[in-house]
Amino acid sequence: MTKSIDDLLPSADDVMKKVALAEAEKASEYMRKVAAAEAEAEKKALMDQLSKPTGMSEEEKVSRAAAIIQRAVNNGLTEVQVLRFPNSLCTDRGRAINQQEPGWENTLTGLPKEAYQLWCEYLRPRGYKLRFQVVDFPGGMPGDIAITLSWS
Numbered sequence: 001m002t003k004s005i006d007d008l009l010p011s012a013d014d015v016m017k018k019v020a021l022a023e024a025e026k027a028s029e030y031m032r033k034v035a036a037a038e039a040e041a042e043k044k045a046l047m048d049q050l051s052k053p054t055g056m057s058e059e060e061k062v063s064r065a066a067a068i069i070q071r072a073v074n075n076g077l078t079e080v081q082v083l084r085f086p087n088s089l090c091t092d093r094g095r096a097i098n099q100q101e102p103g104w105e106n107t108l109t110g111l112p113k114e115a116y117q118l119w120c121e122y123l124r125p126r127g128y129k130l131r132f133q134v135v136d137f138p139g140g141m142p143g144d145i146a147i148t149l150s151w152s
Contacts, residue, residue, distance in 0.1 A: 049111075050085055050086075050089055050110050050111045050112075051089060051109055051110035051111075052110055053110070053114065054111060054114060058121075058122075061114070061118050062118070062122055065082075065118060065122070065123065065149075068080060068082055068149070069128075069149070069151070078150060078151060078152035079148055079149065079150035079151070079152065080148065080149055080150075081146050081147065081148050082115065082147050082148070082149050083111065083112065083115055083146070083147040084135065084144050084145070084146045084147075085111065085112055085144065085145055085147075086143075086144055086145075087134070087142050087143060087144065087145055089108070089109050089110050089111070089112050089145075090107040090108060090109065090112070090145070091106075091107045091109065092107045093141075093142060094107075094134050094142035094143075094145050095107075095142060097132050097133070097134060097142070097145055098134045098142045104132070105132075112132075112145070112147065115130075115147055116130065116132075116147075119149070123149070127151065128149055128150070128151050129149070129150045129151070130147065130148070130149055130150075131147070131148045131150070132145055132146075132147055133145065133146055133148065
């Protein structure tokens with residue numbers, strides 16, 4: 001049983017199609033890598049931003065809090081999630097928050113710490129409640145943490 005010449009030698013058109021498919025796959029892989037690198041860079045930039053003080057004045061912080069509260073009230077809500085952040089912004093990666101241990105607030109850094117301090121100084125005396133809660137558990141470990149402000 002001998003093979004025909006068509007089985008042994010593909011046409012030039014068939015070869016060019018295979019080359020084009022290989023090039024398209026290389027381009028797609030490159031674009032996936034570029035997109036992943038950009039996403040990682042954006043994530044790092046966000047983490048850098050969240051882990052540092054905002055630089056906002058107390059008046060600006062209170063004004064933003066008031067706007068968030070007013071928007072929620074206008075929508076008939078009695079609570080609002082004001083921030084969701086990765087557990088890496090806690091010195092213990094969210095363990096104390098998850099366990100509701102006394103002193104959990106001392107594990108906060110960056111923007112979450114500022115939010116807690118804002119609540120302590122301005123919102124708690126006016127009857128607002130603040131809840132920090134682990135909201136996802138990737139691989140069974142604490143993941144993102146949400147801050148919820150309520151007034152009911």
